Amino acid sequence: AQSVTQLDSQVPVFEEAPVELRCNYSSSVSVYLFWYVQYPNQGLQLLLKYLSGSTLVKGINGFEAEFNKSQTSFHLRKPSVHISDTAEYFCAVSNYNNNDMRFGAGTRLTVKP
Amino acid sequence: NAGVMQNPRHLVRRRGQEARLRCSPMKGHSHVYWYRQLPEEGLKFMVYLQKENIIDESGMPKERFSAEFPKEGPSILRIQQVVRGDSAAYFCASSLVRQETQYFGPGTRLLVL
Numbered sequence: 552a553q554s555v556t557q558l559d560s561q562v563p564v565f566e567e568a569p570v571e572l573r574c575n576y577s578s579s580v581s582v583y584l585f586w587y588v589q590y591p592n593q594g595l596q597l598l599l600k601y602l603s604g605s606t607l608v609k610g611i612n613g614f615e616a617e618f619n620k621s622q623t624s625f626h627l628r629k630p631s632v633h634i635s636d637t638a639e640y641f642c643a644v645s646n647y648n649n650n651d652m653r654f655g656a657g658t659r660l661t662v663k664p
Numbered sequence: 665n666a667g668v669m670q671n672p673r674h675l676v677r678r679r680g681q682e683a684r685l686r687c688s689p690m691k692g693h694s695h696v697y698w699y700r701q702l703p704e705e706g707l708k709f710m711v712y713l714q715k716e717n718i719i720d721e722s723g724m725p726k727e728r729f730s731a732e733f734p735k736e737g738p739s740i741l742r743i744q745q746v747v748r749g750d751s752a753a754y755f756c757a758s759s760l761v762r763q764e765t766q767y768f769g770p771g772t773r774l775l776v777l
Binding site for chain 1: 668670697699705706707708709755757765766767768769770771773
Protein backbone atom coordinates (compact mmCIF):
# COMPACT_ATOMS: atom_id res chain seq x y z
CA ALA A 552 0.00 0.00 0.00
CA GLN A 553 1.07 3.56 -0.56
CA SER A 554 2.12 5.94 2.21
CA VAL A 555 2.93 9.61 2.61
CA THR A 556 5.44 11.44 4.76
CA GLN A 557 5.27 15.15 5.38
CA LEU A 558 8.65 16.05 6.69
CA ASP A 559 7.75 19.22 8.57
CA SER A 560 4.96 19.35 11.11
CA GLN A 561 5.17 23.14 11.42
CA VAL A 562 6.52 25.81 9.10
CA PRO A 563 6.58 29.42 10.30
CA VAL A 564 7.35 32.07 7.70
CA PHE A 565 7.04 35.82 7.34
CA GLU A 566 4.55 37.39 5.00
CA GLU A 567 5.76 37.73 1.38
CA ALA A 568 8.49 35.13 1.90
CA PRO A 569 8.63 32.01 -0.29
CA VAL A 570 7.65 28.68 1.22
CA GLU A 571 8.09 25.01 0.42
CA LEU A 572 6.15 22.26 2.16
CA ARG A 573 7.74 18.89 1.66
CA CYS A 574 6.02 15.64 0.84
CA ASN A 575 7.47 12.23 0.06
CA TYR A 576 5.52 9.15 -0.85
CA SER A 577 6.11 5.46 -1.29
CA SER A 578 4.27 3.18 -3.64
CA SER A 579 5.02 0.18 -5.78
CA VAL A 580 2.69 1.35 -8.55
CA SER A 581 1.86 4.57 -10.34
CA VAL A 582 0.27 7.15 -8.11
CA TYR A 583 -2.01 10.12 -8.08
CA LEU A 584 -0.89 12.95 -5.80
CA PHE A 585 -2.85 15.71 -4.13
CA TRP A 586 -2.41 18.68 -1.86
CA TYR A 587 -5.31 19.81 0.30
CA VAL A 588 -5.60 22.82 2.59
CA GLN A 589 -7.63 22.89 5.78
CA TYR A 590 -8.55 26.16 7.43
CA PRO A 591 -9.52 26.08 11.12
CA ASN A 592 -12.75 24.20 11.79
CA GLN A 593 -13.35 23.58 8.12
CA GLY A 594 -13.13 20.68 5.72
CA LEU A 595 -10.37 20.03 3.22
CA GLN A 596 -10.15 22.04 0.05
CA LEU A 597 -8.27 20.76 -2.97
CA LEU A 598 -5.27 22.92 -3.83
CA LEU A 599 -3.90 20.94 -6.74
CA LYS A 600 -3.45 17.43 -8.07
CA TYR A 601 -1.15 15.38 -10.24
CA LEU A 602 -2.76 12.59 -12.23
CA SER A 603 -0.48 12.40 -15.26
CA GLY A 604 1.28 14.61 -17.81
CA SER A 605 3.31 17.66 -16.88
CA THR A 606 5.19 17.21 -13.64
CA LEU A 607 4.74 20.85 -12.65
CA VAL A 608 1.22 21.38 -11.44
CA LYS A 609 -0.32 24.76 -10.73
CA GLY A 610 -3.16 25.11 -8.26
CA ILE A 611 -5.32 27.70 -6.64
CA ASN A 612 -4.13 30.62 -4.52
CA GLY A 613 -0.78 30.78 -6.32
CA PHE A 614 0.46 27.38 -5.17
CA GLU A 615 2.30 24.92 -7.35
CA ALA A 616 3.88 21.51 -6.86
CA GLU A 617 6.36 19.40 -8.77
CA PHE A 618 6.12 15.64 -9.11
CA ASN A 619 9.58 14.08 -8.96
CA LYS A 620 9.35 10.38 -9.64
CA SER A 621 13.02 9.60 -9.01
CA GLN A 622 12.90 11.26 -5.58
CA THR A 623 9.31 10.16 -4.92
CA SER A 624 8.47 13.68 -3.89
CA PHE A 625 5.64 16.14 -4.46
CA HIS A 626 6.71 19.33 -2.71
CA LEU A 627 4.34 22.30 -2.53
CA ARG A 628 5.65 25.80 -3.19
CA LYS A 629 4.50 29.38 -3.21
CA PRO A 630 6.82 32.27 -4.10
CA SER A 631 5.20 34.80 -1.78
CA VAL A 632 2.83 33.89 1.05
CA HIS A 633 0.04 35.92 2.61
CA ILE A 634 -1.35 35.96 6.13
CA SER A 635 -4.44 34.25 4.73
CA ASP A 636 -2.35 31.21 3.75
CA THR A 637 -2.08 30.26 7.41
CA ALA A 638 -3.64 26.80 7.56
CA GLU A 639 -2.93 23.08 7.73
CA TYR A 640 -1.72 21.50 4.50
CA PHE A 641 -2.10 17.82 3.71
CA CYS A 642 -0.37 15.81 1.05
CA ALA A 643 -2.24 12.72 -0.14
CA VAL A 644 -1.58 9.80 -2.46
CA SER A 645 -3.77 7.23 -4.09
CA ASN A 646 -3.50 4.71 -6.89
CA TYR A 647 -5.97 2.99 -9.11
CA ASN A 648 -5.49 -0.35 -7.38
CA ASN A 649 -6.59 0.87 -3.97
CA ASN A 650 -9.78 2.38 -2.76
CA ASP A 651 -8.36 4.61 -0.11
CA MET A 652 -6.43 7.81 -0.25
CA ARG A 653 -3.54 8.01 2.21
CA PHE A 654 -2.86 11.32 3.88
CA GLY A 655 0.25 12.70 5.47
CA ALA A 656 0.11 13.94 9.04
CA GLY A 657 -0.11 17.53 7.84
CA THR A 658 2.07 20.63 7.91
CA ARG A 659 0.89 23.66 9.81
CA LEU A 660 1.89 26.77 7.89
CA THR A 661 1.90 29.93 9.99
CA VAL A 662 2.45 33.21 8.17
CA LYS A 663 3.56 36.05 10.41
CA PRO A 664 3.36 39.76 9.59
CA ASN B 665 -23.89 23.79 -7.22
CA ALA B 666 -23.80 22.59 -3.63
CA GLY B 667 -20.70 20.84 -2.41
CA VAL B 668 -20.52 17.90 -0.06
CA MET B 669 -22.79 18.46 2.90
CA GLN B 670 -22.43 16.96 6.32
CA ASN B 671 -24.63 17.23 9.35
CA PRO B 672 -24.59 17.83 12.11
CA ARG B 673 -21.49 19.99 12.18
CA HIS B 674 -21.05 19.38 15.88
CA LEU B 675 -22.35 16.45 17.91
CA VAL B 676 -22.05 15.84 21.62
CA ARG B 677 -22.78 12.42 23.02
CA ARG B 678 -22.35 10.73 26.38
CA ARG B 679 -20.52 7.46 26.65
CA GLY B 680 -22.72 4.57 25.58
CA GLN B 681 -24.98 6.60 23.30
CA GLU B 682 -25.21 6.28 19.55
CA ALA B 683 -23.88 8.81 17.06
CA ARG B 684 -25.26 9.16 13.53
CA LEU B 685 -23.33 11.25 11.05
CA ARG B 686 -24.83 12.12 7.68
CA CYS B 687 -23.20 12.95 4.39
CA SER B 688 -24.78 14.13 1.17
CA PRO B 689 -22.33 13.87 -1.74
CA MET B 690 -22.00 16.38 -4.51
CA LYS B 691 -24.68 16.15 -7.15
CA GLY B 692 -23.92 13.34 -9.55
CA HIS B 693 -21.30 11.72 -7.34
CA SER B 694 -21.91 8.10 -6.44
CA HIS B 695 -18.64 7.39 -4.61
CA VAL B 696 -18.45 8.29 -0.93
CA TYR B 697 -15.51 8.02 1.45
CA TRP B 698 -15.39 8.50 5.22
CA TYR B 699 -12.29 9.63 7.09
CA ARG B 700 -11.52 10.26 10.73
CA GLN B 701 -9.20 12.96 11.96
CA LEU B 702 -7.93 12.74 15.49
CA PRO B 703 -6.53 15.87 17.15
CA GLU B 704 -3.14 16.88 15.75
CA GLU B 705 -3.23 14.01 13.24
CA GLY B 706 -3.91 13.57 9.57
CA LEU B 707 -6.94 11.90 8.07
CA LYS B 708 -7.34 8.17 8.31
CA PHE B 709 -9.44 6.31 5.76
CA MET B 710 -12.38 4.43 7.19
CA VAL B 711 -14.69 3.21 4.47
CA TYR B 712 -15.52 3.60 0.79
CA LEU B 713 -19.06 3.14 -0.49
CA GLN B 714 -20.96 3.30 -3.71
CA LYS B 715 -24.71 3.45 -3.88
CA GLU B 716 -26.06 0.57 -1.76
CA ASN B 717 -22.66 -1.13 -1.58
CA ILE B 718 -19.72 -1.11 0.79
CA ILE B 719 -16.67 -1.43 -1.42
CA ASP B 720 -13.87 -1.21 1.13
CA GLU B 721 -14.21 -1.02 4.90
CA SER B 722 -10.64 -1.92 5.73
CA GLY B 723 -10.22 1.24 7.83
CA MET B 724 -13.31 0.75 9.96
CA PRO B 725 -12.98 -0.47 13.53
CA LYS B 726 -14.32 -4.00 13.73
CA GLU B 727 -16.93 -3.23 16.35
CA ARG B 728 -19.49 -0.49 16.94
CA PHE B 729 -18.92 1.28 13.60
CA SER B 730 -21.04 0.82 10.50
CA ALA B 731 -21.73 2.74 7.32
CA GLU B 732 -24.35 2.73 4.63
CA PHE B 733 -25.17 4.60 1.46
CA PRO B 734 -28.76 3.82 0.52
CA LYS B 735 -30.28 4.22 -2.90
CA GLU B 736 -32.11 7.31 -1.69
CA GLY B 737 -30.79 9.72 0.88
CA PRO B 738 -27.44 10.51 2.44
CA SER B 739 -24.65 8.21 3.49
CA ILE B 740 -24.73 7.43 7.21
CA LEU B 741 -21.82 6.66 9.50
CA ARG B 742 -23.13 5.11 12.68
CA ILE B 743 -21.18 4.67 15.89
CA GLN B 744 -22.83 2.61 18.58
CA GLN B 745 -22.01 2.82 22.28
CA VAL B 746 -19.59 5.68 21.82
CA VAL B 747 -16.46 5.96 23.97
CA ARG B 748 -14.25 8.96 24.68
CA GLY B 749 -11.71 7.73 22.14
CA ASP B 750 -14.29 8.22 19.38
CA SER B 751 -14.04 11.99 19.84
CA ALA B 752 -12.71 13.26 16.53
CA ALA B 753 -13.63 15.08 13.36
CA TYR B 754 -15.28 12.83 10.80
CA PHE B 755 -15.04 13.90 7.20
CA CYS B 756 -16.94 12.67 4.23
CA ALA B 757 -15.71 13.02 0.66
CA SER B 758 -17.28 12.21 -2.68
CA SER B 759 -15.98 11.68 -6.17
CA LEU B 760 -17.44 11.31 -9.61
CA VAL B 761 -15.16 8.47 -10.56
CA ARG B 762 -13.37 6.02 -8.31
CA GLN B 763 -9.97 7.36 -7.26
CA GLU B 764 -10.50 10.64 -9.04
CA THR B 765 -10.50 13.87 -7.14
CA GLN B 766 -12.29 13.67 -3.81
CA TYR B 767 -14.26 16.68 -2.61
CA PHE B 768 -14.61 17.02 1.12
CA GLY B 769 -17.44 18.15 3.33
CA PRO B 770 -16.94 20.47 6.30
CA GLY B 771 -16.85 17.58 8.73
CA THR B 772 -18.73 16.56 11.86
CA ARG B 773 -16.94 17.15 15.12
CA LEU B 774 -17.95 14.50 17.61
CA LEU B 775 -17.32 15.03 21.27
CA VAL B 776 -17.95 12.18 23.67
CA LEU B 777 -18.34 13.21 27.28
